[in-house]
Amino acid sequence: MLKYFFIFLLGLCIGSFLNVLIDRLSKRESILGRSYCPYCKRTLRWYELIPVLSFVFLRGRCRGCKKRISLQYPLVELTTGVLFTATVYYLNLTDKGLVFDISHLISLVCLLFIISCLIVIFMTDLKYMIVPDEIIYPAIVSGIVYQVINWRMARLENWYYPLLAGVVPFLFFLFLVLVTKGKGMGFGDVKIALFMGIFLSWPNILVALSLAFFSGAIIGLILVALKKKGLKSEIPFACFLAPATLVTLFWGEQIVEWYLGII
Numbered sequence: 001m002l003k004y005f006f007i008f009l010l011g012l013c014i015g016s017f018l019n020v021l022i023d024r025l026s027k028r029e030s031i032l033g034r035s036y037c038p039y040c041k042r043t044l045r046w047y048e049l050i051p052v053l054s055f056v057f058l059r060g061r062c063r064g065c066k067k068r069i070s071l072q073y074p075l076v077e078l079t080t081g082v083l084f085t086a087t088v089y090y091l092n093l094t095d096k097g098l099v100f101d102i103s104h105l106i107s108l109v110c111l112l113f114i115i116s117c118l119i120v121i122f123m124t125d126l127k128y129m130i131v132p133d134e135i136i137y138p139a140i141v142s143g144i145v146y147q148v149i150n151w152r153m154a155r156l157e158n159w160y161y162p163l164l165a166g167v168v169p170f171l172f173f174l175f176l177v178l179v180t181k182g183k184g185m186g187f188g189d190v191k192i193a194l195f196m197g198i199f200l201s202w203p204n205i206l207v208a209l210s211l212a213f214f215s216g217a218i219i220g221l222i223l224v225a226l227k228k229k230g231l232k233s234e235i236p237f238a239c240f241l242a243p244a245t246l247v248t249l250f251w252g253e254q255i256v257e258w259y260l261g262i263i
């Protein structure tokens, strides 16, 4: 139990840092300076920076200007904590001799890093409609490292699956962006497609892309029906790609089996 508690705390702290990345990368600010209130620019004290707890004790308001603090901050922290814990629990990584096995340790670090990147991508696309290169390129490298470690551990023969799974969606998305002249999707989505293919490999990439397209279409239609968006307005597609990647990471095999059972 204790290890889950620690990984949850680690997730909360990383989540706090992800909040900084989300806002500062999007606004092209340095990520190094002290944290400040976005309204009154007052530098925050240490006790205002404790993940989730500070938000609760300050009742969601800045101590200086009393403006409401966005729910984004505790939500991103909690999500990171929960996903980190779920990764260690669900993928059962620690019971494979994690501490003594450098391959599993690297594999776990890659997974936690990739989950962090996906959270940032989801939020920056939702909030600012951008996918920062500073996040997606390291995610791609991390996906490659994760696959290389997996090949080494499992001695897979079909080592080119992740490569094909990355390149084919990459070209498909690139084609879509060039044909629609970037009105539907952007180059950020093209890079995410490449990352997803390398990380999820074949056939899971198909699961993830189907999930993203279906959920995107459904939510898009709901928004149009509610008249929140017009038919031609841009939809932040990374907001569907990122969760689809996570769902596939955790349940990809089950979804493939279920699907093969139907046809």
Ligand SMILES: [Zn+2]
Pocket (backbone or CB within 6 Å): 037, 038, 039, 040, 041, 042, 062, 063, 064, 065, 066, 067
């Ligand atoms: Zn303030």
